[in-house]
Amino acid sequence: MKVIEGGVTAATGFEATSAMAQIKYKDRTDMALVYSKEPCVCAGTFTSNVVKAACVMWDKKIVESGEPMQAVVINSGIANACTGKEGFDACEATAKACQEHLGVPYNTVAVASTGVIGMQLPVDKLVAGVEAMSKTLDGSIKAGTDASKAIMTTDTVNKEVAVSFEIDGKTVTLGGMSKGSGMIHPNMCTMLAFITTDLAISKALLQEAVSDVVKDTFNMITVDGDTSTNDTLLCMANGLAGNKEITEKSDDYNTFKEALLFVCEYLAKKMAADGEGASKLFEAKVVNARDKQDARILSRAIVGSNLSKTAIYGCDANFGRFLCAMGYSGAEFDQNDVELYFESEFGKLKVFDKGTPIVFDEDKALEIMKADAVTVFVDMNEGNASATAWGCDLTYDYVKINADYRS
Incomplete structure (x- = not known):
């Protein structure tokens, strides 16, 4: 695989x-369109929030229908959530505009x-x-980058990545873009993300791969709960x-899934690092837990x-806060088995x-925690399962951003 x-x-x-x-913003792009020249098999995962936006329900219907998908229209500024029948009408009008101007069936257009x-x-x-975008579609890298910028809200940077790999003697490419900075918390999928690939794969296996990869990527980030x-x-x-269509789990399927994992993890970490008001990426890595579920629960709690x-x-090495979070997470463990470290590009410190606090070098701890990315590394010493979660620090700016979000 090559980035x-x-x-x-x-x-x-x-x-x-x-x-x-100019849906809400008056001085920047705020709509994006992603289009495939050929109909696509599609897969998707969606929020676990009971209050679902009209566009979520529109897209779920397409994904679950088994029908192809050929285009996605995204807008920023207004969420189209809690909008009743008018919200669904807006989804339909958008999709039918694509049918008129792109010549694709409206029921293959996600919003x-x-x-x-x-x-x-x-x-x-x-x-x-x-209508305007139907005339400017472009397969260039710049067009993709511009689309990734148009879907931003409080994001400070756009988020995109692409990789290539070999399948069945063919070069396959997988790319993606996402947005997310606030209202970010696990349970699928804490943001908007769009992934495109020229791979030939069955819908069932594509959905299985996406659903599985989400568990250890997008579902492992949190900004604000x-x-x-x-x-x-x-x-x-x-x-x-x-390539010959992938219809069963094989080495080719595993190669694709590895690439998908990389892309999703990359985008997830970018979102966590770009949390509203954030100054640092905050990573929690739990190893040697009793099982995978406990590892996920513990790392996300931290x-x-x-x-x-x-x-x-x-930059306070107050390890008691992290142990406290582990303790109320719901995972069962013995604190007398736990080892905890702080880690960054500047070193690692136990x-x-x-069960026993260590007298450590406070100056070294401060140096480690001043890095742009800080890891709390926890060895549970109770099994062989591991998981990693990503978040960010909580700053004064988070409150400022969200106090006037509608203005």
């Missing part, structure tokens, strides 16, 4: 574009929205945006790489704790050893 330049347009047959539709909950989308601007109403991950595969997050912000 290459690009995002959603890196794979053969995919194009993208963006537009300044996604991000922004303020409870506001109605201006349908006239959506339709006009689709809020699971969004709009969380959507869509993966489209158009088969244009020319990065999800507000006290842990403020300790990371303050601070707790099997």
